[in-house]
Structure formats: structure tokens, C-alpha cells
Amino acid sequence: MTQPDDSTPDAPPSAAARAATGLELGAQASSEVAACDPALAGQECASAAVSESELSESELERDLAALLFVSSEPLSKGRLASLVGGASEKRIAEALARLQQRLASACLPWELREIAGGWQIFTTPDVAETVALLGKSKKDEKLSGAGLETLAIVAYRQPVTKGEIEAIRGVQVGPILRTLVDRGLVKVGGRSDDPGQPLLYVTTRKFLDTFALASLDDLPRDGELLRD
Numbered sequence: 001m002t003q004p005d006d007s008t009p010d011a012p013p014s015a016a017a018r019a020a021t022g023l024e025l026g027a028q029a030s031s032e033v034a035a036c037d038p039a040l041a042g043q044e045c046a047s048a049a050v051s052e053s054e055l056s057e058s059e060l061e062r063d064l065a066a067l068l069f070v071s072s073e074p075l076s077k078g079r080l081a082s083l084v085g086g087a088s089e090k091r092i093a094e095a096l097a098r099l100q101q102r103l104a105s106a107c108l109p110w111e112l113r114e115i116a117g118g119w120q121i122f123t124t125p126d127v128a129e130t131v132a133l134l135g136k137s138k139k140d141e142k143l144s145g146a147g148l149e150t151l152a153i154v155a156y157r158q159p160v161t162k163g164e165i166e167a168i169r170g171v172q173v174g175p176i177l178r179t180l181v182d183r184g185l186v187k188v189g190g191r192s193d194d195p196g197q198p199l200l201y202v203t204t205r206k207f208l209d210t211f212a213l214a215s216l217d218d219l220p221r222d223g224e225l226l227r228d
Helices: 015-036 038-053 057-070 077-083 089-104 125-135 145-157 162-169 174-182 205-210
Strands: 110-115 118-123 186-191 199-203
Touching: 057 077, 057 089, 057 118, 077 089, 077 118, 089 110, 118 125, 145 162, 145 174, 145 199, 162 174, 162 199, 174 186
Parallel strands: none
Antiparallel strands: 110 118, 186 199
């Protein structure tokens, strides 16, 4: 395509160009007014901040549902509040409760659960076998019995040293601990005050997520473990 030379008369501005020019002029005028009247500028800023946080109940629920659906990890109420424009955590909690009830009564295979210090949308247990078909080709390697025993000791006795675990199990646990750390279920949580300052091991957020626990308080207790 040839370019017009300088002698070509200017074409009349398009509607889009006129609109863009109008927006630029409007923004410039608003800036000038604010500069002349600081009180007005503050008023405009306050109005904008209010509009960001004053979502309707249905809008807030929709936004939370979208965030929880796409997130690969649980989201805390504080994190959700920051993502939806500064809504209070009280409003977030109320909206989560409504959303949880809505999903429960919708006859859909999804549920909202509190887990690992946050909230996440899961498929319901009744479709577990169907969902499992999707991942048959890439099964997770299961923990051995020794691995589960070591993980249980860390979970119930944390923070705990390698020596304390070995005293309970009666065998060396170095390789097993490394495996648990590599899989993200256990991490180093500091050092003991004992001679030599051995490493202390604790469970991770992934541990809570893997075993569907909201917190360590949800671990089964002696009375529950002994039930038939």
C-alpha cells in the first residue's frame, strides 16, 4: 500500500479518534480541577476506593467462586479480601458460607471446603471413581508403611528431631525423612536446643492438603483411633 504524500489533504477524524481525544481532554480537565481543589481530589479518591470494595453480595460470591475454582491451592480469607478489592474478612466469611450452601444445594459435583488454613473447591466424594479415571496414567507413588509411620510421628510429635523419631521406631530413618522432605510433606522447622542442635522436623501445608485437614487440630486422637 502506498503512503500519502504531504500534499494529500487530511481525512476527517474517525469516531474512535474523536472519542479518544475526548477522553484525553476529559482526563486532563479532571486533573486540572483536582490540582486547583485538593479537597475535591481527595473526595474523588475516596469515592473510587469505596466503589472498589462495595461489591453486591451476588457479585462478591461470583468473584470468590471464580478465584477458588482456578486456584491450585487453598486461599485464606485475607488473601481473598485483597483480591476482590479490599472487602472485609467478615464479608468474605459470610460470602463463603453462602457459596458453600449454594454448592451443597445445587446437585453439582463440587463442594467448598476449608483446608490447610484456606478455602478451596473440590469435587464431591461420590464422583471420586470417575475423577480417578482421568489420572490413571500418572498415579502418585504411594508412601511405604515405614514412610507413613515416620510421617505420623512427625505429625503428632512435631517439632521432633531425627534422633527422637529413631528412638520411637527403633530403626534409622534418614532416607525416609529425606523422601518425606522431597515430597513436600515434611520440612525443617529449626534447630533443637539439645547438644549439637539437631534439626527439628515439622509437617507442611501440603501435608494438610494431602490428608484433607483444615489444621493439625483435625488429626485423629487416641479415642478416635481406637474405635471399631
